[in-house]
Amino acid sequence: MKEIITIQVGDYANFIGSHFWNFQDELLALADDPNGDPVFKSQDLNMDVLYRTGETQQGILTYTPRLVSINLRGSLGSLSSSGTLYNEVAPTPSDVMTWTGKVSTQSSEPHKKNLFLQSLYEEEQKLNTANEINNGSQREYQDRELIESLENSVQFWTDYSKVHYHPQSLYELSGAWMDVEKFDNYGSGRDAFSWASYGEEISDRLRFFVEECDHIQGIQFIVDDSGGFSAVAADYMENIADEYSNTPVLLYAVRGPDSHKSLKSKKRTISGDLHDAISFSRLSSYCKLIVPVGLPFLNESEASKFLHIKDEKPYHSSAVYAAALHSISLPFRMATVGPTTNASVSGAVDVNGVIQMLSGQARQNMVSILDVTMPAPALSGGQNKQSFLENLQSLTPQISEDIEDVHAVEYMTVQGALGSEGHRASVSEVKDMIDAAFKHADIRPMFCHLSAALCPLPIPLPFPSIFGDVVGQHGELMGTHITDSLSKGSLDVHSIPIAARLRSNCAVLPLLESRLRNLHRFGIERGAPGAQLLRSWGFEKEELEEMEEMLSKMVAALSPPQLSSDSD
Known part of the structure; x- marks a missing residue:
């Protein structure tokens, strides 16, 4: 088995991870549901990968x-950092006191x-067994109450x-009695986080999972x-x-839609542009493939043509990004099957295979664009053969369109596609x-x-109510608005077809060029207005x-070759 370890860092990343x-x-x-749809019983997916x-x-x-x-301390809401299964007791402070000054307590x-x-x-405590025997209408009312509660109360x-x-999964940065809004740039992260202080403990969390893997992919x-x-x-x-x-x-x-808010002052605009350049540069230095995800206005994008997103709610937008990440990662846990007309999956590939595919072809490129269509349109029908690809819309900001x-190299996943008359299309049909x-x-x-x-992509009960009225029970698009x-x-909506x-x-060039231009203009060139700010963040000119x-x-790797000139 080839395992995958997932690491989620930051509040919005964990919002996405929760949906995932x-x-x-x-x-x-x-x-495991004996009365469930058979398509979920023969998935040919190895969940032990995750x-x-x-x-x-x-x-x-x-x-x-x-x-x-x-995440920051206090970000888990009502959940304990030790989880709910093992009931581990947090270590109690030592009675040995070496500090004789005043002590302030924050609680x-x-x-x-x-x-x-x-x-x-x-439900887990088996206290509502009697309620489960009630008729369907009562149960439906209860579920609607839960959904309404989520729409109004998610923090x-x-x-x-x-x-x-x-218990090894959830780590809160201690001492995080800080204003989250001040934790808004690369420098604030460096000031609040010291690898010397926290690094070994965080490394132990990862090591715990790595050491029990047979062959991590x-x-x-x-x-x-x-x-x-x-x-x-x-x-x-x-x-x-x-x-x-x-x-x-x-x-x-x-990043969520709220992170793209226009900054009120020139100083804060420069700080934001430098943060984006530094963050992208540093993060991309330590990975094989980086995928920028997060539109300024997801609700106004083509990716939401069948959805009703409230951008002010991270609970909403993160659900769309999580669905795309789920679909993209599905082949990492697909069973490898031989050619057969009855196969439920096709195209299994591991993480390294995708990285090599996207970054090691005709040119070295480690930046990828993420597209999605949810729900995906039916495959059948004359113009839909073309429109299926046209419905894939970018979730990566600052890219060129129709270039x-x-x-170009692409890696595509299609899940639960619908064919003619709403039937599920076979893998070979797809x-x-x-x-x-x-x-x-x-x-x-x-x-x-x-x-x-x-x-298809199953829709769990806590998924937000973001589907438009043209979306049917199995994600079929009904063409006209009903109400x-x-x-x-x-x-x-119980499930949807999805493609990612x-x-x-080279459509990603505008994003890269903006990072390069802002780093040089605001941080490196003579008299750069952000040079002092970058020094305060701990970066020297070299x-x-x-x-x-x-x-x-x-x-340069993505730019089209320049035609040489014979004249000097």
Whole structure:
């Protein structure tokens, strides 16, 4: 088995991760449900790639994500950092006192479980057995109450998590009685986080999961790079690069819509531009492939044409990004099957295979674009052969649209595609229709790897109500609006077809060029207005010039060749 360890750093990264693990939990539950849809029972997916088995002191078997989550103290809401399974008692402070000065104590009331978390707890305690015998309408009313509660009460990523975590998974940075809004740039992360103080403890968390792996295939990093957590992640990744040099790291650099707010002063604008340049440079130094994720206005993007997103709610936008990450990572745990018309999956590939595919073809490029279509349109129908590809919309900011790149490489995953009359398309039908779509497309990549799965994306109960009224129960698009009612959630939409794609493409040049330009203009050139700020962040000119050179090489690798001139 080839295991994957997931690392989530920062608040928004954990919002995405919470949805991601809810998808996995839903897949596990549907596979065990005797009355469930058969498509979820023969998935040909090895969930052990993402999960570990264990046992409590009471001899109870556990199945928990192979995960390290890092966030500020107080970010877990009502959840204990030791999780809920093992009931480990936190160490008590020593009675030995060496400090004779004044001591101030800061405390806060513990957060109460919301209605959804209370229902999970009661269900596990078997206190609501009688309620489960009630008729369907009563149960539906209860579920709608839970969904309404989530829409109105989510503050923390744990508020909608239905997954149990291992005590080694959840790490809170101590001393985090700080204003989160001040933790908004690379320098604040460096000031608050010292690898010498925290590094060994965080490394032990990762080491715990690595040492029990048979053959680790890679590390899936999700980092909120919009503020100080990019500095925390960069230090962590630097340590990983030293200790696990042969383990490929796939990095998703994510940020929520609120992180793109326009800054009011020129000084803060320069600080934000320098943060983006430094963060991207440092993070990309320690991974094999970096995927920037997060649009300024997801609700206004083409990616949300069938969705109703409230950008002010991280609970909403993170669900879309998590769905895309789930789909992209699905082939990492697909079973390798021979050619057969009855196969439920096709195109299994591991983390390193995808990295080599996207970064090691005609040119060296370690930056990839993430696209998604959710729900994916049906494959059948004359114009849909072409529109299926056209419906893939970017979740990566600052890219060029409809640009032709003869060296482009793509890695695509299609899940639960629908064919004619709403039936689930077979894997072979998906492959044939995608091949046909590429033949009719105006812009084609040099190479595309396709992975396909019969299993659609399940919609768990705590998924937000973001589907438009044209989306049917199984994610079929009904063409016309039915009502002007509220957005649909998990009670109305049980699963959806979804397609996601990573692209190595020169369309990402505007993002890279802006990072390079801002680093030089605000931090390096003579009289740069941000030079002093960067020194306060701990960067000397020599290190900044090395970052500039690295960014220049990234830009050069993707830029079209310049025609030489015979005249001097």
